[in-house]
Amino acid sequence: MIRPAHPYRLKLGAPLVILVIFILASVPSVQAVSLEDVQIEIEAPPTVDGTSAQPVEFGYKGFAVGSRIEPPPANSDEAPPALEFPSAEPPPLPKWRPPLYEVPWALGPHDHFFFLRPIAINEAAWLVDYYRYGDFYPDTEIIHTGMDITADLGTPILAAAAGKVVWAGEGLAITSTGEDPYGIAVVVLHDFGINQRRIETVYAHMARTDVKVGQRVNAGDQLGIVGMTGFTTGPHLHFEVRVEDGDYFTTRNPELWLVPAQGWGVLAARLMKKDGTPFHKLEVIVRSLEDGRMTKVRTYAPSSVNSDDYYNENLVLSDLPAGTYRVSFRYLWISESIDVTILPGAVTYFTFRNTVGFSFDPPDSETPNTLRPAEID
Numbered sequence: 365m366i367r368p369a370h371p372y373r374l375k376l377g378a379p380l381v382i383l384v385i386f387i388l389a390s391v392p393s394v395q396a397v398s399l400e401d402v403q404i405e406i407e408a409p410p411t412v413d414g415t416s417a418q419p420v421e422f423g424y425k426g427f428a429v430g431s432r433i434e435p436p437p438a439n440s441d442e443a444p445p446a447l448e449f450p451s452a453e454p455p456p457l458p459k460w461r462p463p464l465y466e467v468p469w470a471l472g473p474h475d476h477f478f479f480l481r482p483i484a485i486n487e488a489a490w491l492v493d494y495y496r497y498g499d500f501y502p503d504t505e506i507i508h509t510g511m512d513i514t515a516d517l518g519t520p521i522l523a524a525a526a527g528k529v530v531w532a533g534e535g536l537a538i539t540s541t542g543e544d545p546y547g548i549a550v551v552v553l554h555d556f557g558i559n560q561r562r563i564e565t566v567y568a569h570m571a572r573t574d575v576k577v578g579q580r581v582n583a584g585d586q587l588g589i590v591g592m593t594g595f596t597t598g599p600h601l602h603f604e605v606r607v608e609d610g611d612y613f614t615t616r617n618p619e620l621w622l623v624p625a626q627g628w629g630v631l632a633a634r635l636m637k638k639d640g641t642p643f644h645k646l647e648v649i650v651r652s653l654e655d656g657r658m659t660k661v662r663t664y665a666p667s668s669v670n671s672d673d674y675y676n677e678n679l680v681l682s683d684l685p686a687g688t689y690r691v692s693f694r695y696l697w698i699s700e701s702i703d704v705t706i707l708p709g710a711v712t713y714f715t716f717r718n719t720v721g722f723s724f725d726p727p728d729s730e731t732p733n734t735l736r737p738a739e740i741d
């Protein structure tokens with residue numbers, strides 16, 4: 365039975381309707397926002413000599429810029445003071461990071477940011493910043509020939525660039541005790557090289573591979589998933605860049621090869637003794653003069669790792685938002701420091717030589733990095 369409306373309610377009804385309409389009119393319309401909509405418009409940064417800042421043309425297709433986001437590297441303040449392999453502890457919450465530049469990216473003839481991240485940047489995965497390329501594993505002779513990216517078991521591992529799979533499975537390197545430190549691994553020989561030599565990338569500690577030897581892959585194709593095979597104390601990807609179809613001793617620092625996030629850059633340096641030989645395992649502090657964020661990084665160990673053909677560096681630190689940083693270190697009870705400006709999308713390079721001091725001059729190198737595209741049969 366429907367009761368007739370009470371006259372009192374009718375009186376209240378009209379203002380209520382008006383009020384509701386007013387509130388609805390005040391609420392901004394809500395639209396779906398995709399990642400493409402939140403791309404950052406970034407002006408192409410200037411090169412060192414002020415000329416065009418376009419990435420080099422090159423023959424393979426990468427992901428659209430802005431299709432992925434990536435958490436920042438682990439905060440060094442929270443990192444344990446001693447070197448150790450990543451543990452199985454839960455990772456900190458990922459934070460937003462700008463999308464990557466398009467690959468291949470190089471603002472100058474000496475840079476070679478040809479690789480996408482081997483783990484999608486929207487995964488809770490980041491570089492282990494206390495066990496970088498050239499670091500020692502504590503109390504051992506093991507020197508780190510790659511970079512580690514922690515990620516959950518099962519996280520997809522992606523080809524960093526196009527190429528051909530030349531290894532898939534166990535046995536990439538066998539120790540005297542018959543063990544393989546790499547565990548289940550994939551090696552991709554890429555369609556390009558540098559200084560007449562091809563480049564390959566290694567993906568280790570997988571739970572399984574999803575590719576076969578001889579298979580062609582494109583950038584971003586899934587090669588396998590994160591596991592704990594080989595010598596590891598927790599799930600992570602060990603990623604190497606090698607020259608030619610090389611071995612453990614032909615690696616280069618991946619941080620000079622992975623494309624930066626937009627607006628971010630890379631620091632490279634060569635810190636030398638009086639006679640020009642490099643300082644080994646020297647602890648260097650890099651602190652942002654804008655937000656105080658601090659990272660510790662060590663110069664390369666004396667063996668097993670290699671400097672870039674052009675930079676001849678012994679220290680690299682990537683993932684630095686553009687800005688000014690104070691770089692400081694101590695040797696023989698003397699403290700040294702210099703302020704450096706990190707340029708977006710570029711390598712900022714300096715040298716230090718004992719008794720000579722700091723310099724921002726280009727590397728004293730006979731060998732430029734020249735890109736050589738190559739077709740693979």
Ligand SMILES: [Zn+2]
Nearest residue numbers: 510511512602
């Ligand atoms: Zn590693």
